[in-house]
Amino acid sequence: MKKLHVGLGARSYPIFIGNGLLGGVDGLLPEKVGRHIAIISNQVVAPLYLSRLTEATAKSGRDCIALILPDGEATKSFETLNRIYEWLLSERCDRATTIVALGGGVIGDLAGFAAATYQRGLPFIQIPTTLLAQVDSSVGGKTGINHPLGKNMIGAFWQPILVVADTDTLMTLPDRELSAGIAEVIKYGLIRDLPFLEWLEKNMEQLVQRDPDALAYAIERSCRNKAGVVAADELEQAKEGGRALLNLGHTFGHAIEVGVGYGTWLHGEAVAAGTMMALELSRRLGWLEAGDVERVADLYRRARLPIKGPALGADRYLELMAHDKKVLAGRLRLVLLRALGQAVTWSDAPEREIRAAIEACCV
Amino acid sequence: MKKLHVGLGARSYPIFIGNGLLGGVDGLLPEKVGRHIAIISNQVVAPLYLSRLTEATAKSGRDCIALILPDGEATKSFETLNRIYEWLLSERCDRATTIVALGGGVIGDLAGFAAATYQRGLPFIQIPTTLLAQVDSSVGGKTGINHPLGKNMIGAFWQPILVVADTDTLMTLPDRELSAGIAEVIKYGLIRDLPFLEWLEKNMEQLVQRDPDALAYAIERSCRNKAGVVAADELEQAKEGGRALLNLGHTFGHAIEVGVGYGTWLHGEAVAAGTMMALELSRRLGWLEAGDVERVADLYRRARLPIKGPALGADRYLELMAHDKKVLAGRLRLVLLRALGQAVTWSDAPEREIRAAIEACCV
Numbered sequence: 001m002k003k004l005h006v007g008l009g010a011r012s013y014p015i016f017i018g019n020g021l022l023g024g025v026d027g028l029l030p031e032k033v034g035r036h037i038a039i040i041s042n043q044v045v046a047p048l049y050l051s052r053l054t055e056a057t058a059k060s061g062r063d064c065i066a067l068i069l070p071d072g073e074a075t076k077s078f079e080t081l082n083r084i085y086e087w088l089l090s091e092r093c094d095r096a097t098t099i100v101a102l103g104g105g106v107i108g109d110l111a112g113f114a115a116a117t118y119q120r121g122l123p124f125i126q127i128p129t130t131l132l133a134q135v136d137s138s139v140g141g142k143t144g145i146n147h148p149l150g151k152n153m154i155g156a157f158w159q160p161i162l163v164v165a166d167t168d169t170l171m172t173l174p175d176r177e178l179s180a181g182i183a184e185v186i187k188y189g190l191i192r193d194l195p196f197l198e199w200l201e202k203n204m205e206q207l208v209q210r211d212p213d214a215l216a217y218a219i220e221r222s223c224r225n226k227a228g229v230v231a232a233d234e235l236e237q238a239k240e241g242g243r244a245l246l247n248l249g250h251t252f253g254h255a256i257e258v259g260v261g262y263g264t265w266l267h268g269e270a271v272a273a274g275t276m277m278a279l280e281l282s283r284r285l286g287w288l289e290a291g292d293v294e295r296v297a298d299l300y301r302r303a304r305l306p307i308k309g310p311a312l313g314a315d316r317y318l319e320l321m322a323h324d325k326k327v328l329a330g331r332l333r334l335v336l337l338r339a340l341g342q343a344v345t346w347s348d349a350p351e352r353e354i355r356a357a358i359e360a361c362c363v
Numbered sequence: 364m365k366k367l368h369v370g371l372g373a374r375s376y377p378i379f380i381g382n383g384l385l386g387g388v389d390g391l392l393p394e395k396v397g398r399h400i401a402i403i404s405n406q407v408v409a410p411l412y413l414s415r416l417t418e419a420t421a422k423s424g425r426d427c428i429a430l431i432l433p434d435g436e437a438t439k440s441f442e443t444l445n446r447i448y449e450w451l452l453s454e455r456c457d458r459a460t461t462i463v464a465l466g467g468g469v470i471g472d473l474a475g476f477a478a479a480t481y482q483r484g485l486p487f488i489q490i491p492t493t494l495l496a497q498v499d500s501s502v503g504g505k506t507g508i509n510h511p512l513g514k515n516m517i518g519a520f521w522q523p524i525l526v527v528a529d530t531d532t533l534m535t536l537p538d539r540e541l542s543a544g545i546a547e548v549i550k551y552g553l554i555r556d557l558p559f560l561e562w563l564e565k566n567m568e569q570l571v572q573r574d575p576d577a578l579a580y581a582i583e584r585s586c587r588n589k590a591g592v593v594a595a596d597e598l599e600q601a602k603e604g605g606r607a608l609l610n611l612g613h614t615f616g617h618a619i620e621v622g623v624g625y626g627t628w629l630h631g632e633a634v635a636a637g638t639m640m641a642l643e644l645s646r647r648l649g650w651l652e653a654g655d656v657e658r659v660a661d662l663y664r665r666a667r668l669p670i671k672g673p674a675l676g677a678d679r680y681l682e683l684m685a686h687d688k689k690v691l692a693g694r695l696r697l698v699l700l701r702a703l704g705q706a707v708t709w710s711d712a713p714e715r716e717i718r719a720a721i722e723a724c725c726v
Contacts, residue, residue, distance in 0.1 A: 078445065089512040092686070117480070120507065120518045121598065144483060149452040155483045156519060235484065323455070 002220045006139065006227045008234055011159040015139065015227075017220050019212055021166040022052045022127070026060035030161055032123060034096035038088060039066040040111040041102040042075065045129050048172055053102055053127065065091055069107070073263040076106045076146045078154075084114040098123040098161075104130035104177075105137040105267070109155070112143030116158035126160045129169040131181025131215070132268055135188075135222035138163045140230040140243075146262065150323050151254060157235055165223075167215050175304065180268025182207055182303040185218050187271065188225040190296065191245045194341030196221055197299075204302045245343040248335040249275030252309070252358070255320035259312045272305035273361065281349060281357035282336040292340050308363040314355040365583050369502065369590045371597055374522040378502065378590075380582050382575055384529040385415045385490070389423035393524055395486060397459035401451060402429040403474040404465040405438065408492050411535055416465055416490065428454055432470070436626040439469045439509045441517075447477040461486040461524075467493035467540075468500040468630070472518070475506030479521035489523045492532040494544025494578070495631055498551075498585035501526045503593040503606075509625065513686050514617060520598055528586075530578050538667065543631025545570055545666040546612075548581050550634065551588040553659065554608045557704030559584055560662075567665045608706040611698040612638030615672070615721070618683035622675040635668035636724065644712060644720035645699045655703050671726040677718040 001018035016028055037057050041050055046068045054064045067087050069075050088097070099122050101111035108126050115124035126138040144155020170178065185207075189197030199221075200207075206214035226246065233242030253274030257265055265273075279296055282288045297307045309317075321332060332354070333347045364381035379391055400420050404413055409431045417427045430450050432438050451460070462485050464474035471489050478487035491501040507518020533541065548570075552560030562584075563570070569577035589609065596605030616637030620628055628636075642659055645651045660670045672680075684695060695717070696710045 078441075082441065085510060085517060086512065089510065089516060089686075113480075117476075117507075117517050117519055119516060120505065120520055142483065144480075147448060147452065149449065153452060153482060154448060154480050156480050157483055323452075 002216065004220060004223050004227060007231045008159060013159060013161050013163065015163040015165065015223055017165045017216055019167045021164050022049060023056055025053060025056040025164055028162060028164060029060060032161060033098045035062055036093060036097040037062050037064045037100055038093055038097050039064060039100045039102055040069065040084065040107060041066060042069050042071045042107055044071045045103045049102060049129060049169060073106055076110050078145060080110060081114060081145055085118060088118050095119055095122060098125060100125045100127060102127045102129065104128065105133045108133050108137050109143050110145060112158050113145055113155055116143050116156040124158060124160045126163045128165055130173055130177055131170055132184055134165040134219050135181060136184045139223050139226045151257060165219055167212055170210060170215060176266060179304045180266040183268035183272040183305050185222050186299060187248050188222050190337060190340060191248050191343035192341060193225055197341060201299060204299060208303065240345055244345050245335055248343055249278050251321050251334055252277040255317045256309050258320050259316060260310050269306050272300050273307060273309040276307045277309065277357050277361045278334060278336055280360050281353060284353045284357060285349065287338050308361055311362045314358045317358045365579065367583060367586050367590060370594045371522060376522060376524050376526065378526040378528065378586055380528045380579055382530045384527050385412060386419055388416060388419040388527055391525060391527060392423060395524060396461045398425055399456060399460040400425050400427045400463055401456055401460050402427060402463045402465055403447065403470060404429060405432050405434045405470055407434045408466045412465060412492060412532060436469055439473050441508060443473060444477060444508055448481060451481050458482055458485060461488060463488045463490060465490045465492065467491065468496045471496050471500050472506050473508060475521050476508055476518055479506050479519040487521060487523045489526045491528055493536055493540055494533055495547055497528040497582050498544060499547045499589065502586050502589045514620060528582055530575055533573060533578060539629060542667045543629040546631035546635040546668050548585050549662060550611055551585050553700060553703060554611050554706035555704060556588055560704060564662060567662060571666065603708055607708050608698055611706055612641050614684050614697055615640040618680045619672045621683050622679060623673050632669050635663050636670060636672040639670045640672065640720050640724045641697060641699055643723050644716060647716045647720060648712065650701050671724055674725045677721045680721045
């Protein structure tokens with residue numbers, strides 16, 4: 001078992017990474033967890049892992065209730081949020097209740113936002129069961145829901161008090177979702193950790209084949225990278241760089257996800273194709289070589305990830321990108337690479353180059 | 364003009380109190396206010412004060428949009444919150460936008476919660492236009508909306524970056540609302556400031572007659588008391604005392620507000636009658652004299668506030684109180700007085716005494 005500390009002052013918390021952790025979760029609970037635990041999970045994850053979790057919490061003498069929601073991005077809605085509120089109210093949950101998210105990013109974001117806003121905030125524990133959630137959404141305190149007019153438009157920063165990443169849960173993950181998680185793993189190499197990118201180039205086959213040691217190493221190093229970025233810019237307020245760098249490929253990817261309709265592309269798939277657009281734009285600005293771009297494309301291919309976006313047309317991409325919340329004061333601020341392993345935020349890319357980069361990276 | 368500092372570390376902010384402040388608000392805006400200002404107000408307040416505010420912000424070179432909502436507690440709903448989100452999205456508001464609440468507690472709570480949760484948080488300014496909002500809801504960062512199953516059940520802590528309390532706006536306030544505000548003013552005397560309680564006994568007629576100096580003094584001293592409590596317990600996590608003391612009369616009052624239907628009683632009216640129940644219970648526990656209770660009843664009468672609750676029956680009161688979010692781990696934790704000017708949180712009051720106190724204070 002590996003342990004990582006996310007340093008955020010009074011809001012610091014530990015991340016535990018390893019196999020077989022779910023069954024021993026009672027030993028990991030911090031003192032401030034009260035007598036009541038409210039687990040939020042989904043219909044795919046709950047049959048596999050919920051009983052392991054409730055048996056472990058029962059060992060600690062706490063009582064446990066669970067709400068099982070439908071699987072999928074559509075669950076991250078106002079309607080489901082309200083269903084959670086009604087459940088918590090009908091169960092008379094109060095501030096002695098701790099909310100636990102057992103599932104992927106959708107469950108984590110939704111349960112986290114419910115925890116942030118029910119009675120102005122309850123303690124919250126993340127037990128991510130997808131690679132994407134383990135390396136990304138469970139670290140950093142972003143919570144939220146989608147709005148019909150935009151993804152993740154409504155949300156709050158709400159730090160968990162504990163994150164438990166059990167690699168056993170990755171063994172049942174569909175191949176496509178594993179690959180989507182690897183897209184975010186590769187991102188950390190691209191934005192700030194060239195040696196990790198090189199490690200990934202050497203070990204991509206082990207990851208795709210779910211070698212437990214390779215997975216644990218990749219998760220820990222990803223979380224370490226993310227924790228470092230988050231600790232320096234918890235509320236995403238840095239004008240340059242900072243937490244925004246984690247959005248490499250995300251503004252283009254956001255346009256893909258919305259353009260084809262939520263849930264058609266997985267988030268990580270959209271990030272991969274979106275990152276190719278960001279790299280192509282970086283090349284056009286003279287910062288990357290064609291060989292750099294091809295090297296990353298090759299890594300994505302080995303991870304079974306798409307390297308081209310859907311042909312929505314550059315106009316539609318730009319329109320959708322303008323609605324992304326990462327846009328600042330009306331300007332399109334993108335994350336680009338000065339070099340492999342060195343990301344920057346950039347608001348001065350000429351529109352014709354952005355258009356050309358999009359067109360070059362569409363099927 | 365008086366200036367007060369609310370000390371909350373990185374989340375500290377100033378409160379300005381005085382007359383004629385609205386027209387000079389451009390000179391009070393902190394640097395971090397960006398180019399865009401989104402004002403949320405209601406149909407009663409906007410015709411009186413919105414143009415004064417927009418003219419002042421225009422002087423600072425910022426652009427301004429406004430959303431005018433219906434007046435009343437029913438506005439503090441999921442539906443209106445969603446209307447605000449849709450407005451902000453359609454106006455393409457991003458993190459360079461500052462949200463301004465111009466109105467009473469409903470507008471402040473609602474706009475503040477929208478600010479807390481739109482794109483995971485925008486800067487927020489409170490311009491409270493009722494006495495209640497000036498002395499209570501605009502200080503301390505509580506934001507939220509009502510749920511059909513409970514008042515203020517959904518919300519977040521989100522500190523404003525500036526509060527402007529212009530006493531001119533109190534001159535158009537209906538008498539009933541002025542009195543409801545005075546209920547919260549009296550509360551500060553009762554829970555922690557006996558000299559202020561004595562000042563109120565000497566100056567109640569001036570307050571009721573809206574003497575500007577008396578109002579400014581009462582607002583400043585109330586805010587100072589509240590700021591002191593909030594600074595010591597920002598997130599209401601103290602096990603004993605702390606921020607919970609601000610809820611004197613509120614758990615009983617909550618039952619009154621819900622029991623008769625939101626909006627029938629004003630919040631301050633319910634707090635006055637609820638406080639009488641808390642004082643009667645304190646007397647039954649041997650902590651107050653009958654003369655103390657009568658002294659406070661007399662002050663409420665002079666403030667034109669009710670001292671009896673509606674006859675819902677003790678069973679119904681207890682049922683509604685159990686749903687209040689101030690209940691801790693299923694136990695009814697009440698705020699009571701050890702003496703005038705000295706409040707405590709207490710979970711050990713026998714149910715029969717609680718029932719007797721309720722019955723004694725119903726019409």
